[in-house]
Amino acid sequence: MTTIINNNVEKKHIPLRMCIVCRKLRPKQELLRMGRSEDGLLHHDQKRTLKGKGIYICLNNGCIKEFLTGKRFRRMHLNRLSGDLAAILQQISENQTGMKGEPQEREQDDKS
Numbered sequence: 001m002t003t004i005i006n007n008n009v010e011k012k013h014i015p016l017r018m019c020i021v022c023r024k025l026r027p028k029q030e031l032l033r034m035g036r037s038e039d040g041l042l043h044h045d046q047k048r049t050l051k052g053k054g055i056y057i058c059l060n061n062g063c064i065k066e067f068l069t070g071k072r073f074r075r076m077h078l079n080r081l082s083g084d085l086a087a088i089l090q091q092i093s094e095n096q097t098g099m100k101g102e103p104q105e106r107e108q109d110d111k112s
Helices: 061-069 073-074 084-097 102-111
Strands: 003-005 009-011 014-017 026-028 031-036 042-044 057-058
Touching: 031 084, 042 084, 057 061, 061 073, 061 084
Parallel strands: none
Antiparallel strands: 003 009, 014 026, 031 042, 031 057
16 A cells, blocks of 8 residues: 655555564565464464564575574574474475575585
8 A cells, every 4th residue: 555645655664573593674474473372382473463572583494494403592492382383384494495496506516
């Protein structure tokens, strides 16, 4: 939606959030939001309605792998994932590994 004021076009505000892994600002809709529930587990907050401050992560393979295996996140106790969130992250990781990109390039480098 745009608003026209004095023949100038004003663009709609796009909320930005920061990925906790790579620390890059991105539009909120491009990131996966997670929130901690009362049981202490991180849950996928698809509707973005869980109470408290949520954390956001990019949907790229590098950020997901670092989030799942990084020492920094284990110390923060962010590795306690609910079953639905673990499945979502695993599915994203598998889908991106099968695509052209980093894994296939490494195989070519090994042959050289």
